[in-house]
Amino acid sequence: MKAQGDLRGAAACYAQAVAARPDSAVAEHNLASVLGDLNDFAGAAAAAARAIAKGGDAPETWLVRGRALQGLGELDAADDALATAVARRPDYAVAHRDLAQLRWMRSADVGHALTAIERAPSTAALTQVKATVLMEAGDDDRAAAVLRAALASEPGHVGLRLLAAQVAARLGDAEGQLAQASAALRAASASIEAAKAVAEALLHAGRAGEAAALAARIVAAVPDDQGAIAVQATAWRLIGDPRYVALCEDPALVSVTTIETPAGWADLGAFLTDLTSELATRHRWRTHPLEQSVRHGSQTQEDLAQLDVPVVRALFAALDAPIRAHIAGLGSGTDPVRRRVAADYRFAGAWSVRLSPGGFHSDHVHPRGWLSSAFYVALPEAVEREPEGWLALGRPGITTQPALGPVRHIRPRPGQLVLFPSYLWHGTEPFAGEASRLSVAFDLLPA
Known part of the structure; x- marks a missing residue:
């Protein structure tokens, strides 16, 4: 069930396993893991705690507990749990990455982020984590030196x-x-x-x-x-090559729509105000996560599409109509987007980004997506000045010779949804002022 994406069915099976084997730490661990995937962080943390109480002291269980506590916003306790995971297995690269990322996002201090890794055994996997943190901190020269030394051995x-x-x-x-x-x-x-x-x-x-x-x-x-x-x-x-225009500049591949006001709110402005307040509670970081496009801002670490919060559920309900209209408007074809059109769609991850003044998204694509998006919740006045804070499409996120610029800019507006192919390079322009820029993004897959 888990492999097929039926996480709720998997959780029910794991709960039955716990009931059948009440002394099993492994059963509790498995339940905790899938509850974490479902964003039931309270349930995941409790199940992980029960697993540990039943003798399940494996570093994997401490990792699951640390992730659940992070999801609950209990960041000191999450740090302790992840630190315990790496103490149990000093070369546990996955746990080291989570711990380094947590410390980096909380502090924006690369030295603090690397504290545990600096004390750990030197392995290729840990070197990759260390180099990644250094790159996120902008210390490319030091990252190059770390990798050069590791490659001399491997x-x-x-x-x-x-x-x-x-x-x-x-x-x-x-x-x-x-x-x-x-x-x-x-x-x-x-x-x-x-x-x-x-x-x-x-x-x-x-x-x-x-x-x-x-x-x-x-x-x-x-x-x-x-x-x-x-x-x-x-x-x-x-x-x-003329095939580029058909692949990336076909107008039907990009849509810009303003959502309808969800039921229960007087107008769209009132809904966006409530959504802004809810998302603000989830942006508890000083800086961006590892290996993401955000610069000078923060990104939520939970799947918003799984979140059982009324205003967030209302958002995804309101997104359904424009998503279906976009897919219907694609028509049929053999290109990488149209040939995958199916009877339905599903969300493949959803998150929120809050950019600080001077912040931006570096140009990127979503390798495992089909359709990607930007939904604008709250915007600074700077977006009135073209192209500050605007969405840029088509500018490669890799270095080319000669350099290439965007093929299109889209001015963001509150309540606006932009949909485009996941392979289309996209980023945002930096903006000045004092206000932040709040958005929600998600990927879609055929279903």
Whole structure:
């Protein structure tokens, strides 16, 4: 049931397992894990505590408990639980990443974020976490040095090579990026991620024709990988291939709609005010999470589509009509969006972002999505000044030679929903002033 996405059914089965084996710590752990996936953080924390009380002292259980406590906003207790997980297994990279991210988002202090990792054994997995934190803090030179030292010991490690390629790209070193990505592909010739990294490096090196040829092979192997489609589209744009226009500039692929006022509110402004208040309680971070597009802002860490809060449920109910209208307006076709149209859709994650003045989203795509979105809740006055705080479409989030700009800007308005293909590069422009910019985003998949 869990593998099929039926988390509530899985939770019911795990609860039956707990009832059948009341002394089983494993049964409690499994229940805690799926309750966490359901955003039932109180239930997950309680089940994890019962698992521990029944003798389940595994680091995995402390990780589940730490995540649940973080979801409840009990951040000190979450820190303690995650620290216990890494104490139980000092090289537990998944728990180290969660702990480092929690500390980073709370403090914006890279030294504090890396405290536990600095005391842990030196492994390739932990080096990747450390380098990722350094990159998020903007210390690319130090990240490069950490990766260089690790690769001296493990030259064939694909993950280290791919991160080294990313750092080289950020430092403007196209030759180094291509060398690192190529080494990763030689070490894992079947790796889609390594192949995409080589294609991106070729674009940085000004070899768009070669990148297009490689991207075509990648897309043929993984036709729904939105990152691969984005690389191919970028190569097409650089070489003047007319297929780029059909793939990225077709007007039907992007829709802009204002939602109807949900039932129970006098007008849309009143609804957005209540939604703003609810989301504000969930933005408890000083800075952005790891490996996301947010810069100078915060991002919620729970799936809003699973949240059982009236104003949030009302939002997703109000989003249904414009989503269905957008999908209906696509029509049929063989392109990467239309060929996947199905009888229904489902949410594949939803979150909120609050950008501070000067904040922005770096340009990015959603590799595992189909349709992506931006819904605007509260906006600063700065959006009156084009293009401050505006949505930018089409500007690659990878370095290209020559550089490419956006193909379209969309001015955000409160209550407005923008839908677009997940492979379409998108980001936001920085904005000035004193007010923040609050939005909700989600990915959709066919169902």
